Amino acid sequence: MFRRAVRFAAAAALAALPWISTPSQAQEWRGWNIHPPDYPVSRGMDRFTELVAQRTNNRIRMRTYHSAQLGQQDEAIQQMRIGSIDFAEFNMSGLNNIVPSTQVLTLPFIFRDVAHQHMVVDGPIGDTVGEDLEKAGFVVLAWYDAGARSMYGRRPIRTPEDMRGLKIRVQTSDLWIDIMRALGANATPLPYGEVYTSLQSGVLDAAENNWPSYESSRHFEVARYFTTTEHSNVPEILAVSRQRWNRLNPADREILRTAARESAAYQRQLWAERERVSREKVIAAGVQVIDITDRSPWARLMEPVYAKYASDPRMAELVRRIREAR
Incomplete structure (x- = not known):
């Protein structure tokens, strides 16, 4: 009886930790994107979802709905905050009225050039704005290019x-x-x-x-x-809903962050070429x-x-x- 009680207590404790995920817990995620499938942002997001699927052995399966299939950006932002969209790529301007510090990144003529912008958002300043965004429900994984x-x-x-x-x-x-x-x-x-x-x-x-x-x-x-x-x-963010993020274990969080950063490097290369074309x-x-x-x-x-x-x-x-x- 004692051993049975111990096993029951251990099982109950695990059930009470919703952020713990195991290989048997497959997750289906919905993602939002305003751009058509061949756009640099869309291809960057596709790279992100492919890397996450590979590195979690398909435990986390993400589907990105391109071309604003889930609504326009203002609608998607609200859906993200309540958790009905799991991840998205947002333009910073649409978040200005929700997170005041994002306004600084959208000020006219704030960046000298693209290299300066990358330095800022990939460093401590980007982390500061990211912390503010997380309080509003958006966990920033990486910064994408949106061009001048x-x-x-x-x-x-x-x-x-x-x-x-x-x-x-x-x-x-x-x-x-x-x-x-x-x-x-x-x-x-x-x-x-x-x-x-x-x-x-x-x-x-x-x-x-x-x-x-x-x-x-x-x-x-x-x-x-x-x-x-x-x-x-103005830079853009690849972000996860805070509600979904809070249910992930530390290992899966690191997988998502690493995959997002790699997808951002890929997206930036695509962006530079797409601007020229x-x-x-x-x-x-x-x-x-x-x-x-x-x-x-x-x-x-x-x-x-x-x-x-x-x-x-x-x-x-x-x-x-x-x-x-x-």
Whole structure:
């Protein structure tokens, strides 16, 4: 009787530890991604899920639903927070209103170049923002590239003065609304999937994004002028729902982190190549590219944005650390 009681107590103790997983406990995970399957982000996520499946002997089987099959980003963010989506790749701007420190990474002209951005997000500053994201329900595993964002529209934009009065699509973020206001434009928050028809119909005059998004969404068909303002170089996160993360044992957590970092290195290589190819494609299709060589007139207009979003001592310190990172 005593031995039976001991065995029962041991079994009960194990059952009370939901984070412990064993080889017999297969898990099916659902993942969200807004991009089409051949996009660099999508291929990076596919590499991540393949590595996790291999290294867990298929105990953790992940399926990524590409092309926003599970909803637009705002919807997916909420699903992630309640645990109905297990993992996702998010643009930082969509998280600005939930996690204030993410706003620093989306400030205009905050990064000198791509190498500077990688140094920042892969180091202690990225860890600081990651800790804030985890408190909100997102466990950051790795940082993906999203490229420099520039303006494109139905008519040429050559100077900041050309922005005045334009209706420009932005993501659902107070920061992005204020950036457009600083340029004298009318910010129009819209889901990504509605941008093409809105440009086509004249509801929008312009939008802003990177080369691959501009090309893969075919926005170049209805917005024939691309201006290389490169006003923003916002990183993206590959993250797991905190609810799902809390049910993993330490060994599986390390498998996920390692696989995610390897997938990020792969995604960044794909991204650099895709940027080059996308630019060549749209130019061949007749798009007029307006190259901006001096961005200082644009950057000077962002002073009110920094005053609003980086005046808090903690945000100001993050800005200082980013600018001083070498």
